[in-house]
Amino acid sequence: MTDLAWINAALTSARPQALGALLRYFRDLDTAEEAFQDACLRALKTWPKNGPPRDPTAWLIFVGRNAAIDAVRRRGKQEALPADELVSDLDDAEAALVERLDGADYRDDVLRLLFICCHPELPATQQIALALRIVSGLSVKQIARAFLVSESAMEQRITRAKSRIAGADVPFEAPDAVERAERLAAVAAMVYLIFNEGYSAIGGAVPMRAPLCDEAIRLARLLLRLFQGEPEIMGLTALLLLQHARAPARLDADGCIVLLEDQDRSLWDRKMIAEGLALIDKAMRHKRRGPYQVQAAIAALHARAAQPEDTDWAQIDLLYAALETLQPSPVVTLNRAVAVAKVRGPAAALAMIEPLAPRLSGYFHFFGAKGAFLLQLGRAAEARIAFDRAIALANTAAEAAHIRLHLDRLIKDSAIKGGTLGDDLQASS
């Protein structure tokens, strides 16, 4: 690794902490961002010469704060900047600063920075764009590419989001325990959104959107380091890791969706799975069940099955039942039906999803699953109607192509009696 690559990695990893602290000092996002930017420029200049500081984050906070204060003074008095040599010789000051900033401050700084991005007045897409820009430090160009929009459109979206929160109340006081828990829940939901934005966009755009998944995992790990004993944050991190581990096997060479059942499990990322399983094991010890933990436990059962036949569908059914209680939603019930089809057969599954029709009439996966259950029951004509509907609702070309495969098979063999198509949902969820 070159010096520059190392410095870049150090700046990226220090960013949430340093920017969070600078925001606390200046109480203004633009000033904090400028200060951090200034500190990074100085780091690029002095670190290759003097070697990296002992604590890069503290260095960046200290230098950034001084730079911003200087900038304010300069505007007033046209005073000269201190020489870089003076600024870079920080050993004592740096140590003192680290002493003063205790763990709780650091924790709340990062949480505040993330929390600002998930302000309730911002629509989800703006929240995500803002978090990627401010917290992760991705360039506007990178974010635009991930969202498949033009750079100027993304620039506008971020500017609009920033001006919206500039007018809103930003909580600078240290939160109490209840507020902290609320902030953490909001931030966790946003991290999950970022992940889904990258994960659900399966198809031709995968290589461009994969960075969203990586960023979400990095943010989840960051949260977990700050809140080591929170089982839901362990669950969230585990969930993202276990799902992302399957990414290399989710598409074939032609960009078509590969069902979970048909995936080459040797392509799954074993390191991510090991980390995910370790985290879900830790979370379960707390016996404080939550939606992320339950979803991670489901993903863990898939990850633990060496062959698709080894999958513990009965346990997955139970976990989805638990999720229905914790977080009732027609989509959860739909997912549960896929497990029910495995355990109790397609008739039971179909009976389970039929009441969902009014609420899921615009949902691709509903008709994909319905078609698959009908097909397994030998009701080919009805299956075809459901598949046609699914194609009309498909979000990506890969989704449509996948359903079309079923339809082609149906047309070829109209007397089809069975099939193993119940995994459509699991494959894409």
Added chain:
Amino acid sequence: MLYAILCYDSEDVVGSWTKEEDDAVMAKLAVVQQKLAAEGRLGPVARLLPTTAATTIRKGREPLVIDGPFAETKEQLLGFYVVDCSTLDEAIETARDLARASSSAGAFEIRPIAIFKPGSGQGSDRA
């Protein structure tokens, strides 16, 4: 004499590497390992999962289970090598080779091993 070479680095920074950067560092380290293995000097090698996956048991009358690593430090124990070296100088030279292969800001701690039991049954492909 056997030495443990303990790898410390900021897991924040290591976690910020792209997959390509991580793979590149691992490939360079593998070259050093192959050389050691060819000389018959390489013992067990481990890379640890992040400290967020760690659980700590604090000993006492009622042992206490704590989420997270033993200590909050700026740099974390990320892995280790066991290497057979005839002198400390040779161990330092080996650690230097490893350092050259991974030019980040971390550190290698060289600790002579007092008791070593290679154990059995730990399949190398188990993670």
